[in-house]
Each structure stands twice: as C-alpha cells, then as structure tokens.
Amino acid sequence: MIISDNTKKQIDSWIEKYPQGKQSSAVMEALKLVQAENDNQLTSEAIQAVADYLDMPGIAAAEVATFYENYNHKPVGKHIIRFCHNISCMLNGADDLITHLETKLGVKTGEVTKDGLISVKKVECLGACVGAPMFQIDDQYYEHLTADKIDDIVDGLK
C-alpha cells in the first residue's frame, strides 16, 4: 500500500483548504506525505498513486515531483542534512564546514552514509542568512554552526 489511510486523512485535510474541484492544489503536500511514508523517496508508482488520489493526470503530478527541490527520486538516508552554501553562509565559512561534515561522515555531498542513516546535500539559500552558517536536518534549522556544534548535532542522530 503506497498511501496509508492515515496519510489519506492528512491529504484530505489539505484538500479542504481549496475550492471544490481544485484538489490538485494539494499535490505538493500529498507528494511530501507519501514520500515520508515510503523511505523518503518518490517512486513513479507513488507519484501515480498521488495523481490518482487527487484525480489529476499522472504527468501533472510527475511535473511537480521533478520541478521542486524537496522530492527525492533516489534512495536517501533516514535523515537529510541540507547544508546551505550560498553567499552569507559562504562568507561565514560554510565550505570548510561542509568538508568537515563530509570527512566526519565519510561521504560526499549528494551521498548517503553506508548505514543508510544520513544523506548530505549542498543546497541554495534556506532563508536564515543572519544565522549563517546553517543547515537543516529534516524539518529543523540549526544556525551559527561550528565544527564542534556540527559534531554534537550529528552524533545525536539516530
């Protein structure tokens, strides 16, 4: 089962926000919810299941799933670290900290740790520039990072 009853309920609560017949407005959240319950990854079957549930063409849901950054089409870790490398973070040493994180985890950005626990991605501005350097793990922001702080945060991931 690609979409659980619980997820369907959550998708329904998004559909309610939009006018009748405009349920495709909920596609972005529906894709996220379905991704979350399928190992953080969207297969073409999952995308089609979302499209069917929202009564929209499969290609329309696939366009959304491939246009936006936060959908994964390859296996990713249980946790995803999105490290900002744009200008304010760069000016505050993000590049060295990204290298530190890569060395610590034994992966390059874009890869997953061997145990499947952590993916590291280099991303564009996350809109927390006054807290630079920063990264996001899953739904949470961590700001004013240092190498020591990164070690503590990452060691705490299970």
Add this chain to the structure above:
Amino acid sequence: MNEVCFKNIDKDQCWSLETYEATGGYSTWRKILKGEYTPDEIINELKTSGLRGRGGAGFPTGLKWSFMPRNAQGQKYVVCNSDEGEPGTCKDRDILRFNPHSVIEGMAIGSFVMNATIGYNYIRGEFMEPFNRFEGALKEAYAAGLLGKNINGSEVSFDLYSHLGAGAYIVGEETALLESLEGKKGQPRFKPPFPANVGLYGKPTTINNTESFASVPEIMSKGGQWFADLGVENSGGTKLFSVSGHVNNPANFEVSMGMPFSELLELAGGMRNGAKLKAVIPGGSSTPVLTAEAAMGMTMDYDGIDKAGSMLGAGSVIIMDESTCMVKALTRLAHFYYDESCGQCTPCREGTGWLYRVLKRIMDGKGKAEDIDLLMSVQEKIMGNTICALGDAAAMPVESFLRNFREEFEYYIEHGKSMVEK
C-alpha cells in the same frame, strides 16, 4: 527601531494572540467588522503612508490594492507571498515566527478592501517553524471569532489558509506562486493579464509580501501620516533589514527608512575582527554590488540606494570584508540562478548556465582573457529578454561585480588563482 512589524519582539510569547491584542492588535479589523471603515478610507490611508511592496519590487501597496476590481462578480482572492529565498533575505521568516497575527490582520484588512473572502499564505516549504507558528496563530484567530463566515454576525467573511512550498526560488515571483498554489510547476505567467484581473484559479487576486501585509495593521491604527513620517520622501515608514556576512552581530533590524548605511552597520556590531569593508550587496543577491566607498555614503531608502547605484530590493544587506574573493562570491551567486532558473525562457535557461560555467572555468584556473567580455555579453543578452525578473536578477550581479571589481577577475584569469585568498 522596532516600531511596526517587530514592535512586540522583546515581549514574552510575542507571537501569541494575547500579546498582539494587548498592544492594540486586531483593533482595525474589529472596527471593520463593526462597519466603521470603507475600503476607500483604507486605501487612502495606505497611499498616505507611502508603504511600498516589501518583497523587492517596491510598488506602492495602496495603489496595488486600488487596482483590484472589488465589485466584479465571483470569487476574489488575497495571497501572501512568504516564499522567502533570495540569498541574504530572512526577514519574513522572523515576522512569521514572532508576529504572525500582524500578517493575519493585514491580510484580513486587505480581503475587506478587495472584497476577497478567501486568502492563502504561501510559505516556503523549508519554513516549518514559521509555518507552525502561523498555523497556531490561525487557530487562535478562528477560536477568537476573528475569521470565518459572517464574522461576529457581520456581513464580512474571511477564511485564511496556509500553503506550503516544496523548494523553488522562482515561486517567489508572484505569477509562479499562483501556478504553484494551483498545484503546478512554478513557472511565471505572461503579463498581462495581471493577477488583479486573472489570478488564482483565473480569479482576481492580490499578492503582497509578508512584511507589506504585516505593516498594514500598525499603519491603520497609528495613521498613514505617522508611518510616512518615520521614513523619508518616497520611502515611507520603517523597513526590516537583514544584515548578514562579515559583521559582529548579524540580525534583522527594523529601522527607519533613510538611515545612513554606516549607522546600520554599527547596529550590526560593525565589521568582524575590525576588518576593512570591501563590498556591500544592499538588497539581496539580485541587486548590484557596491564598493565600500559607495555604500558608506548611502542612506537606506529607495532613492538613497538608487543614487549609490543599486536597489533596496528586499532589504537584504550582505556585508563583505577585504578577505572576500569577489570571483568566488559571484560564482556562488551565478550558481544560484543557474540552479533556480525555471527553464521556461531560453535567454535565462541557457544564459545562467553560460554565466556559471564561464565563472567556474575561471575558478578552475582555466579562464581565458576574453571571458570577461563573454560574461558581459551573456548578461546583456539575458537582461530584459525574459518573462520574469529572474533573468535580470541573474544578470545584474554579473555586470556590477565586473564593473566594480574587474581587476580581481583579470588577476584570476591571468594567474589562475585568487588575488585575495591565500
């Protein structure tokens, strides 16, 4: 300082309904519900205030609201653009976290003016903390009977919902945002027709930035003239400036328009480690970079920054000290636009790739003498030739970095290494 969007920022639970109402929040909305305002009175107050769109374009908000065909038949919408993501910009995040009710009340006032009974706040997908704060505030507002249908037995109805993005800078462009809200790829629409006539689901729609909406309640309760007087001519009121980069105390500061840049720099704790200022991007990554000399002489308002050779944009001030390699800085920005171009218009889709790849080649030590001219030629061909402003946004940094710091690019090409970095 901190007189409008941030006026409660030092209070305990500053985001709560209790705090918001204790300092006069929802007083304008309650008056509207009692029939004490006409839409025209509100538009006039906004026009007097001099409030200009805080998302970056600077279009007068009162004028924008007056364009809505409020007597047209059928559904109309009001939409808030909280899809913040231009490098350097992080003010709307703090408004949503610390003063979400001001956004709700601002949107509610707008909905009344434009006769739009449904509103959406489009929040960028990564902003889960701001989203949860805003959702919490919405719950409070509904529970207090401030939102819904025929509110308090009045003729006024307003239902407000939040919508979440999924990672795409281009969706900050208002028509791309509407496409995205309709559940499509975020690709900008041709204009005209403008959203005021053909917007969300094809219906008349007004879209404003978070800070613009959040400023409206305070303008209404203290008066348009009060707000205008906080600022300077052509730049009414206060503005949130996100000061980031090489400063001691990077933060969001809400200060009067017209403040000298040097004072804002002092507020941000001055230059880190006493280093020398080299360059300033005053309004977010798409606005032209300024030399230290030009920046130190400017005031922080639309005309002041324009005179210095750049734009106020979203008020995102990126400070660079003398250790900054301008080739590296521009390459990073070029990568951003290359990554974020939606791919719809050829000059932008292809041009941003050219800009990034040529800069990358220089960074890799393989630059050619003619690369500077090539970069200039590519940015000129993007500028003004695309449906939306992302193309211009990609072009402007290139032109200004090359104009102001040309010798660093020449040095990098000639020596295969940075003039600045060891």
